[in-house]
Amino acid sequence: xxxxxxxxxxxFAPENVIAGVALAxxxxxxxxxxxxxxxxxxxxxxxxxxxxxxxxxxIDTPDVIEMHESASVAVKTxxxxxxxxxxxxCKEGKADGFVSMGNTGAQMAASLxxxxxxxxxxRPTIGSYFPNLAGMMMIFDVGANVDVKPExxxxxxxxxxxxxxxxxxxxxxxxGLLNIGEEESKGTDTAKQTYKLLTEAHRAGxxxxxxxxxxxxxxxxxxxxxxxxxxxGNIILKFGESVPQFLADVFKPAMMKEIQAGKLSQxxxxxxxxxxxxxxxxxxxxxxxxxxxxxxxxxxIIGHGKSSAKAIMNAIFRAEExxxxxxxxxxxxxxxxxx
Amino acid sequence: xxxxxxxxxxxFAPENVIAGVALAxxxxxxxxxxxxxxxxxxxxxxxxxxxxxxxxxxIDTPDVIEMHESASVAVKTxxxxxxxxxxxxCKEGKADGFVSMGNTGAQMAASLxxxxxxxxxxRPTIGSYFPNLAGMMMIFDVGANVDVKPExxxxxxxxxxxxxxxxxxxxxxxxGLLNIGEEESKGTDTAKQTYKLLTEAHRAGxxxxxxxxxxxxxxxxxxxxxxxxxxxGNIILKFGESVPQFLADVFKPAMMKEIQAGKLSQxxxxxxxxxxxxxxxxxxxxxxxxxxxxxxxxxxIIGHGKSSAKAIMNAIFRAEExxxxxxxxxxxxxxxxxx
Numbered sequence: 001x002x003x004x005x006x007x008x009x010x011x012f013a014p015e016n017v018i019a020g021v022a023l024a025x026x027x028x029x030x031x032x033x034x035x036x037x038x039x040x041x042x043x044x045x046x047x048x049x050x051x052x053x054x055x056x057x058x059i060d061t062p063d064v065i066e067m068h069e070s071a072s073v074a075v076k077t078x079x080x081x082x083x084x085x086x087x088x089x090c091k092e093g094k095a096d097g098f099v100s101m102g103n104t105g106a107q108m109a110a111s112l113x114x115x116x117x118x119x120x121x122x123r124p125t126i127g128s129y130f131p132n133l134a135g136m137m138m139i140f141d142v143g144a145n146v147d148v149k150p151e152x153x154x155x156x157x158x159x160x161x162x163x164x165x166x167x168x169x170x171x172x173x174x175x176g177l178l179n180i181g182e183e184e185s186k187g188t189d190t191a192k193q194t195y196k197l198l199t200e201a202h203r204a205g206x207x208x209x210x211x212x213x214x215x216x217x218x219x220x221x222x223x224x225x226x227x228x229x230x231x232x233g234n235i236i237l238k239f240g241e242s243v244p245q246f247l248a249d250v251f252k253p254a255m256m257k258e259i260q261a262g263k264l265s266q267x268x269x270x271x272x273x274x275x276x277x278x279x280x281x282x283x284x285x286x287x288x289x290x291x292x293x294x295x296x297x298x299x300x301i302i303g304h305g306k307s308s309a310k311a312i313m314n315a316i317f318r319a320e321e322x323x324x325x326x327x328x329x330x331x332x333x334x335x336x337x338x339x
Numbered sequence: 340x341x342x343x344x345x346x347x348x349x350x351f352a353p354e355n356v357i358a359g360v361a362l363a364x365x366x367x368x369x370x371x372x373x374x375x376x377x378x379x380x381x382x383x384x385x386x387x388x389x390x391x392x393x394x395x396x397x398i399d400t401p402d403v404i405e406m407h408e409s410a411s412v413a414v415k416t417x418x419x420x421x422x423x424x425x426x427x428x429c430k431e432g433k434a435d436g437f438v439s440m441g442n443t444g445a446q447m448a449a450s451l452x453x454x455x456x457x458x459x460x461x462r463p464t465i466g467s468y469f470p471n472l473a474g475m476m477m478i479f480d481v482g483a484n485v486d487v488k489p490e491x492x493x494x495x496x497x498x499x500x501x502x503x504x505x506x507x508x509x510x511x512x513x514x515g516l517l518n519i520g521e522e523e524s525k526g527t528d529t530a531k532q533t534y535k536l537l538t539e540a541h542r543a544g545x546x547x548x549x550x551x552x553x554x555x556x557x558x559x560x561x562x563x564x565x566x567x568x569x570x571x572g573n574i575i576l577k578f579g580e581s582v583p584q585f586l587a588d589v590f591k592p593a594m595m596k597e598i599q600a601g602k603l604s605q606x607x608x609x610x611x612x613x614x615x616x617x618x619x620x621x622x623x624x625x626x627x628x629x630x631x632x633x634x635x636x637x638x639x640i641i642g643h644g645k646s647s648a649k650a651i652m653n654a655i656f657r658a659e660e661x662x663x664x665x666x667x668x669x670x671x672x673x674x675x676x677x678x
Contacts (some may be wrong), residue, residue, distance in 0.1 A: 125409055143519055146527045174658055180482055180573040188485045215577030219585040231527055232571050234519040236578060238554030243582060246558040250618045266608035271597060279589045280380060299536055 001031065004095035007038025008064055008082040009102025013046045014038055017101065018046040020312025021056060027313065032320055035095055037061045037082040054144055061085045064199040071105035075113055083107060097299030097319030099290060101307045107300060108293060109146055115298035120335030124295030125156040126230070126302060129161065130239050131282030136162065141230035142237045144151040144293065148229045150193035154201055159294040159331050160225045162208050166325040168224075176213035176223035178232060186212060190229070206334065241242030244280040251276065260315050278332060289314025293330065299323055340370065341504065342658050343434035346377025347403055347421040350644045352573065353377055353399035357385040359651025360395060366652065371659055372652055374434055376400045376421040376437035379415035414452055422446060424454040429637040434656030436638030438629060440646045446639060447483055447632060456649060457667055459674030463634030464495040465569070466502065467576050470621030473560025480569035481576045481634065487568045496669050498633040500546045501562045505664040507563075515552035517560035517571060525551060529568070542660045545673065572609025583619040590615065610626065628653025631661060638662055
């Protein structure tokens with residue numbers, strides 16, 4: 001197995017990327033090889049300083065897609081960019097998956113353009129990990145599709161269920177439709193129509209639909225997959241990511257006051273801060289590293305622009321999992337049956 | 340001034356309502372009178388046990404609108420319900436505001452039917468209080484309008500700004516449009532169109548629009564008003580409300596472990612639990628009690644079905660504030676000018 005990584009993607013590229021690649025190789029015990037796409041003059045010295053020269057393949061790609069560039073234009077005009085070349089390696093069978101921390105819009109556009117869609121898929125979707133009382137679940141979609149039709153959402157549910165079944169080993173992942181009430185009659189027209197399609201898919205045994213869930217149920221761990229349009233999903237995801245910092249910001253001064261009043265020891269406060277951080281760790285995207293773009297005919301893992309080396313290592317492992325469990329083949333098979 | 344309260348509304352009615360009315364009278368220092376609508380046989384004994392008999396007017400209304408009844412049907416067929424009669428008192432000038440903890444859908448429908456809309460208002464909106472680093476802000480809409488047009492959102496922004504200006508004494512409340520990116524070009528077609536309308540309203544001096552905000556900005560206190568469709572707003576609101584319980588649920592076992600390991604004293608753990616609760620208090624709707632339905636031609640405050648007596652007292656104070664600051668007249672004036 002070989003994983004391709006965009007050495008130029010992200011706010012701290014190529015430094016963090018090479019550090020992440022080094023970590024991944026160190027922790028993977030030789031399960032896969034790696035190939036980097038990027039500006040050789042910048043990447044080669046870093047490979048050398050990490051002792052990776054010769055151990056990791058490097059493909060020189062002089063073009064760079066900037067973080068705020070128009071995605072579709074960049075993808076078409078910058079064929080020799082780290083992103084387009086990395087995906088092309090997958091297309092040509094020279095790599096089994098691609099990981100980038102670069103411009104997300106460009107990665108979606110390039111993945112669609114270079115890899116194409118799996119037969120039967122209407123729209124690819126980005127599913128993100130999210131913490132809950134049961135440990136972890138996923139939200140589909142979190143930004144690839146701001147306007148969705150019911151049939152798109154039903155397909156996201158099916159692709160997400162396959163992903164979770166094979167990657168998380170969950171027998172029949174539960175799917176909840178995010179809505180403003182539990183009753184079938186609640187919400188937008190899209191929500192009502194989606195409810196019907198999900199019920200049909202459930203009866204056909206393609207998904208395990210448990211009904212509508214509300215905003216207050218997300219963290220309770222009621223379902224394995226929260227289904228919503230990419231607009232709502234993106235806002236919930238980013239809101240959730242901001243919770244730990246908010247708590248730290250409101251909590252620190254409150255603790256300081258107690259310490260000054262002699263009601264709390266410095267030591268106890270330290271224990272508490274540590275606990276709070278650990279408890280909320282799952283809100284941090286560093287833990288999962290990157291999220292899958294499901295529905296494209298190849299593996300494309302999307303990482304956060306601010307990814308640390310550890311996050312990048314984890315994103316690489318996400319690509320490995322998808323390849324190992326042949327998620328895309330299974331999606332293609334399922335959609336062939338349901339067509 | 341006289342505030343009407345639905346004695347039958349809410350999961351713990353009429354007990355909690357009468358207790359809330361008693362609290363409100365106790366803390367208001369005679370600033371306003373109160374009138375209750377409800378089933379006299381059930382309410383009168385409670386008034387007596389609270390020493391309120393003769394001090395609070397009671398109007399006997401035998402019909403009851405149930406929590407899960409179809410709103411529009413109930414409102415038309417149950418003219419002699421506590422909800423319809425309470426709103427009718429406002430319509431007839433016999434009360435200055437109405438508060439209910441009952442069926443929210445029915446309250447919206449009844450408010451529209453009985454009170455009508457303020458001239459120039461396309462759609463009434465529910466704005467909810469929400470905590471942030473700056474203390475508190477409001478989200479418009481949180482469920483009254485699941486499908487919105489850009490012109491509706493622009494009007495919510497204007498009504499919300501007037502409310503905040505007079506009730507919160509904020510000079511020019513900042514308005515942020517909730518979106519999946521900061522750039523004007525981001526999001527759904529509705530979001531893009533709304534951005535344009537808000538920019539125009541800003542230039543005309545009607546609102547103080549500061550641009551798009553993302554999910555991660557909500558808690559940061561960047562704006563006084565977060566503007567979004569009622570679907571997204573409802574989900575964010577309920578998600579936020581669930582955060583304190585989630586933290587308690589994940590945090591308690593983590594603290595217990597530290598106590599058992601001898602790394603934390605029972606006393607310090609108690610201090611933390613208290614701090615955590617206080618810090619997150621603003622996520623609890625008990626503190627604000629009820630939210631205004633803006634745009635109807637009268638004052639209708641919507642409370643949570645599970646409201647405590649304290650929450651009901653606070654909801655009554657919200658009605659008083661709206662009457663005292665003549666919010667509806669000011670909205671009518673502003674919309675006349677902008678028409």
